Amino acid sequence: MNQSQNLNPPKAFLVGGKQTPPFVIPSQVQDHLTVLRLFSELRQRVENTSAEDLGLEYFPPADEKERRWSVFVGYAVERFERWCKALRPEHCEQGIALIMPPLDVFMVWHTYLLNPGWFIEDVVRIPTLKGLWEAGKALAAALGMGLGELLQTIPADEDHHIHNWEKMTATPFDPFKSLSTVIDKTIICPKCGMANRAPFLHADGTGFHQVNFTIVCQNTDHYCGFKITHDVLAMRKLLDDLLAPETRTNEPLAQSFLAGTLYTPGNTKNIAYARRVKTAILQAEFFTPRTEIDVPTTRTIMQKAKYSFAIIKSAIYTQLKTDERL
Ligand SMILES: [Zn+2]
Known part of the structure; x- marks a missing residue:
């Protein structure tokens, strides 16, 4: 027993x-x-x-x-x-x-x-x-x-x-x-698209698993030299999610929405609310096309924001503040 x-x-x-x-x-x-x-x-x-x-x-x-x-x-x-x-x-x-x-x-x-x-x-x-x-x-x-x-x-x-x-x-x-044995990870440069190897640990504290993570893009063909940080990677992820089209063949609709907007009290799949948040953000001047043929992409928006996540976040918060339902 x-x-x-x-x-x-x-x-x-x-x-x-x-x-x-x-x-x-x-x-x-x-x-x-x-x-x-x-x-x-x-x-x-x-x-x-x-x-x-x-x-x-x-x-x-x-x-x-x-x-x-x-x-x-x-x-x-x-x-x-x-x-x-x-x-x-x-x-x-x-x-x-x-x-x-x-x-x-x-x-x-x-x-x-x-x-x-x-x-x-x-x-x-x-x-x-x-x-x-x-x-x-x-x-x-x-x-x-x-x-x-x-x-x-x-x-x-x-x-x-x-x-x-x-x-x-x-x-x-x-x-x-x-x-x-697992010592590094492939990171795609948000600026030029080249794959870089980022060590997980570095004695100077700039490894991927460390607070001050930084690698400088090694693209020598078109000298890039862009400084990749956790902040820049988070910005790219948010923009990818924001710009993802709502309907993708054979993929669940829920995938098109932003994290933190689908689950609301009493509703684990609140598509209407998630759609409202995303639509509202995309109406910000920052994300709207300048001409008919201009299709905003993650890369063009990052360029426009001078690769500053603070600028992107500020554009999103300003837009959401104007919609009282959100
Ligand atoms: Zn690069």
């Missing part, structure tokens, strides 16, 4: 004058506590890991434990993104054990689930998240049914489960090994 059975909890509680069954059972609480303990242990291990331990030229020094952790989480997010993109609903049919990601990736997933509004909206907007949605159902079914034990089981290298993970993400299952 396990500990949760010994607790012998009541079968119902009196809530608002009604007998109500418990929302959670002791074994679920135990599993969740195990999850939180494993996250805490992972953090301690990361904070006590050095560049030498990892075989890296640079990892934040021992007196920057917070930075060690934030860099590690950056890698975990990268690994989570790769896993989400590769995960298909059919992968989840056999239950969570066969698809359970490594602990660092599970931690990012857990954090995502802590904000259910954003998570549901993303699933509605982004077709590639359908696999993650199905995985979430398998995860919920495992809570209180051995999830904690599953997370503590370290799979063997030859395990089918590990092989699948490596095939899906092209990164080692062990997050610490991954730190020294």
Whole structure:
């Protein structure tokens, strides 16, 4: 008999004058506590890991434990993104054990689930998240049914489960090994369109996973020299979403709208509101064509704003302020 059975909890509680069954059972609480303990242990291990331990030229020094952790989480997010993109609903049919990601990736997933509004909206907007949605159902079914034990089981290298993970993400299952094998990422220059390799970590703090991320575009054919930062990449993403046409063949309509506008209180797919927001923004002078043949693109708008995200944001806020319904 396990500990949760010994607790012998009541079968119902009196809530608002009604007998109500418990929302959670002791074994679920135990599993969740195990999850939180494993996250805490992972953090301690990361904070006590050095560049030498990892075989890296640079990892934040021992007196920057917070930075060690934030860099590690950056890698975990990268690994989570790769896993989400590769995960298909059919992968989840056999239950969570066969698809359970490594602990660092599970931690990012857990954090995502802590904000259910954003998570549901993303699933509605982004077709590639359908696999993650199905995985979430398998995860919920495992809570209180051995999830904690599953997370503590370290799979063997030859395990089918590990092989699948490596095939899906092209990164080692062990997050610490991954730190020294996945070292950079391709970034397309927003100005000239050339692919650049951006290191995840740099001793001067300008790596992709660091606060002061900057790379200078290496396009030598047409000397570009554009400084690419997180701010510039965020601006490009917002403009891409803003300019995406509403109807795309064989793609869900919800994908055409801006993040944060589709999910409204009481309505997880408020197309009318999302459309109103996007239409209002696009009516700003900044985004309207100057001539009949002028079709604004992400690149032309960025040029017009002198690559300043602050100018783009100001144009959007000014426009939204004029519409009282938004
Ligand atoms: Zn460039």
